Amino acid sequence: MNKREIGAQKEEEVCARLLSGGIVILEKNFRCRQGEIDIIGCDGDILVFFEVKYRSGKRAGSAAEAVGYAKQRRISRVADYYRMLHHCAENTPIRFDVVAIDGTDVNWIKNAFYYIPR
DSSP: OOHHHHHHHHHHHHHHHHHHTTOEEEEEEEEETTEEEEEEEEETTEEEEEEEEEESSSTTOOTGGGSOHHHHHHHHHHHHHHHHHTTOOTTOOEEEEEEEEETTEEEEEEEEEOOOOO
16 A cells, blocks of 8 residues: 555544544545645534544654644645635634544544644
8 A cells, every 4th residue: 555545544544533533524635725634524513623644653753743833834724715615604613633643543632733823
């Protein structure tokens, strides 16, 4: 399997985990000019943007460390576009979660980072 196939498989595994955790999945792999968000869902009335990161080993650091400031900023921009496209109210509660997969360890980090304004 190549990296893209492994990534797609891990995202599907994460979707199953999120569904069992009560998340309603709205979109997968939402793309626009600003970038991509792996999974978008609802946790009750909260709109949640999920970044899924997988690392097979520790050579490149942990999966959670791969979601640095630049990536967070890009995800915030894509979230802005998604909310505008879907006419979400400005006061719609949002959250940014990271699902970090290191080998076989899965860590769902709720509120992993805050929205980064323009």
